[in-house]
Amino acid sequence: MDIGLLGELALTGALVGAMYGLVALGIVLIYKTSGTANFAQGAIAMMGAYVTWVFAAGIGLPMWLAIAAALIVMFGFGMLVERTMLRRMIGQPIIMVVMLTFGIELLLRGAVPGLLGSAVKRLSLGIPQAPVFLGDMLINRAYLIGGGVSAALIIAAIVLFNSRAGIIMRAVSDDQGASWSVGIRVERAIAVAWGLAAIAATAAGILWGSMQGVDWSLSLLLMKALAIAILGGLDSIPGVLIAAVIVGVCESLATGIIDPLIGGGTRDIVASVIIVITLMIRPYGLFGHEQIERV
């Protein structure tokens, strides 16, 4: 096989994977603090992209201001969702909460394109189209920037979790009862986690939206994000970065190598196969903590 092609595919794959990882970051944040999986993460990413578009094209703010405004709005939205809907489900079996997030996904997928228009919208970040050349390999500048931003945000999240606020969230994720007893505001921590997850989702939505246009299909980012979250470990943030790169590279290489043999379409399957293998061999992911059920 052509080494240049392989190298290019691997590099692009890693960058694209990092961009998916941004959505996974949100899932991991929420799972870490409240123990629930958020299947509406893709829809929140879509909504974030739409909100940015409203600020940029609807109201006419310059792009950087629109992004900042959208991030603030979505942070509030994340906290709102947690406060109104998730808090009432505390104590219910996990499947109910999962179903609730599916319901939220449907609601958002209906409300946002319904109110803001379902035609594809343009979201331009002003990244030039000219590619960056690394020897014989052509690197897409948008992916380079996108991957870079995602990696930076994930590393920022890791740093955050070592700060005081992060320690609070780690305490909450470890044992909610004990955290309450030492005076930590558990509800506040969970709400903040949801807000941060919404920010991560919005960033991902903006990055993807700038490349493909903003419409409902942004909510499909969820599946890849789930694969990354599982591979890395549902409660490990560094795991997200590493798993993102692995999943991205595997997908890219699969498309390049296996597709011509089978005749296409192996990209999505790679994510699913990774999930299955991870769950069979190391159910808690590469860096996740094993859940011990006390009898």
Place this chain on the structure above:
Amino acid sequence: MKLTRRSFVASTAATALIGLRPALAADEKVVRFGMPQDFTKIYTFVTAEYSQGQRDYFSLINGRGGVGGYKIVADVSDHANDLPRAIEAYERLKREGMVLCDPLSTPVARALVTRALEDKINLVTAFSGRSDAADGTVFPYVMPLSPNYWTQAGIIVDFFRQQDKDLKGKKIVLVHIDTPFGKEPIPIFKALSEKLGYTFETFPYTPPGNDQAAIWPQVRRAKPDWVVFWGAGVGQTTALSEAIRNGIPMDRMSSSVWISESDMEVVGKDATKGVLKFEPCASGRSPKIVADILKEVAGKGQGAGPEGKIGTAYYNYGVMMAAIMVEGVRVAASKAPDGPVTGPWLNAGLTAITDFTAEGLLPPMTVTSEDHQGGGKGRISRWDGTKFVPQTDWFSANQDVVWAEIKKSAESFKTTGK
């Protein structure tokens, strides 16, 4: 009112009871068209503008007094590509007396084929559905009334041949979405590659196609002479962005019908200069009917959607299909002016359309009971930064290869399906 359990349950039950009653129909000299389409799921990129075009045309015709003494009533609803909803909509509309159904969705159209054939309701499958339904002898009530994907592929290849004088030794590449829709033109491309001597390669991408990062480097390395990209919605915009970033020349790329001005705008109007597309009807606001709509319908504030969308590619497709349907009504009314308005009545009209151009919007179209496609004519247009400019006249090409495929597929339906 406090959201107690009781109040919530009671209100839900009340609304359910009201909502289960289907809407009742009025009695007039009307022809009912049922238009359950997918506004919210997969076909969102096209349905809103397509439906707007259709409804504006019907408003135009009704505003002029109808056709043959009949007014057109279009019943538009959303089935979200979900089969139970689509079947419910079909049955409800059938009960209200529809004689034509346009679902604009391949899976829904396929599911409705057996029902339409049994119920003798005209099922319009514009550009989608079953390509082999062009064969009217096997599918008497399924009416594509538009060039199907095989015809489009044949015409695109012929355009390449016209440009290059001879395709022998050249390489044509198909980047397509990995669904039945994307795979559909492959047999035609392959058959023509044997006939005309070019090499043919395919590069499928997973639906919906927002991530083609690994596809286009391979395309670049394959060094094709012509690239055909066959997707829909977000797959198209991503394909164009990736192609630009990989340095594929825009003027050697062609799409099927499914690309519009808004897609070009999302990717960048200037960056995509030169891209080709297949056009089944004229685009823009200059065709007489579209100008009439602007004046008589939108001008009076009765447009079915934003005025900025009038004249875009998908809007004009809607107008085209609506015009053909109305022409069918006109011919049917001229044959049997007093009806009764039934599926077979309209079918007789639709299969007798001759040389219809909708005042310059379409290539001359003749539908017969054997050929439900209408002749299979189209033309190739090129994007010049602001609009699509036609590069050729209306022509039809490689129909022999196309009809061989149609007959083959229709045969298998006749023997196994029916």
Place this chain on the structure above:
Amino acid sequence: MFYRRAGIRHLDYRHERQLWPLPFDRLLVGIVVALALAAPFIVDRLYLVAYLLPWLIWSSAALGLNLLMGGAGQIHLGYGAVMAIGAYTGVHLVRFGAPLEIAMLVGGIASAVIGVVFGFAALRVKSLYLAMATIAMQYIVDFAITHIPGISGGGMASIVVPPVRFLGVRIEGELPTYYMALLVCALIALFLLNVNRTALGRALAAIREKDYAAEIIGIDTFKFKLLAFWTSSFIGGVVGSVLVVCYLRNVSPEQFDLDHSVQVLAMVIVGGLGSVLGSFFGAGLVLFAPIVFNNLIGFGTRLLGIELSTDLRAHLPLMLYGALIILFLLVEPLGLAKIYDNVRNYFLVWPFRTARR
């Protein structure tokens, strides 16, 4: 009031353990059965084909999933794939010439076999991780179906169901399809109603509560978990082929994708985990809510004369449907069956009051 308990005396254990000890309950069940049998003759054709028929079929699917989720406590987000396997196997066998009854059974067995493979994941992981594993398997099955032309039918990718006979009756038109679906649904409902009284049901209940405790008292969790997946997948496969033969009349891969799996899941949860009646209610809600909203909005806009933008008009049913699911989960997490239960309890002890929750 109606559910009078006075005067009922049980003279033997069999009498006490019957499904519906109260005569009013039995009366209600009798009325429902009579209505179901007479439906084609009293109900308008539209309602029969567009509402009742899919309702019966999807309720059967929800019942099958309820056995796994409500009975054994496992999460299965890939039920669509299970139904797809049964549907495709059944259709291929019928096109091959096999009689429909055999095709349905073999379809069910094929689903059961592959369902058990998925079930092995259940032995390794629990709850959320199991949900992810089943989603992944849904995608894998989808991929296998679409990419193997032998299964999916090649280019056109949808296979038309040829005319068939079931127990000697041609399945065409409204009456035979309705009665066939009704028969299958009745059989599955009967099975589900009685399963809790069998050893299998009790073992599954024990596993659902605490599986290691069940292991300690001697229940072979390995065997019973797999058995739960086997049975549930068998039902799913049979329902899949019924769906395709009676209602859809052609089979294509997108009929059984993740969205439909989530739909069946919603039916089970909104209806009430573990409740047979709940599966019917949940199926009705999930199936009809978008349609009802669509009609209501059309009616409302016509009545009030407001013009909605096309996008909003089209997306409102989806929005309301999502909101409805959220509201049901927030207001009554135990599902629609619990609401019926509340009503029943109210009448049971009327004019006294039930305990307030």
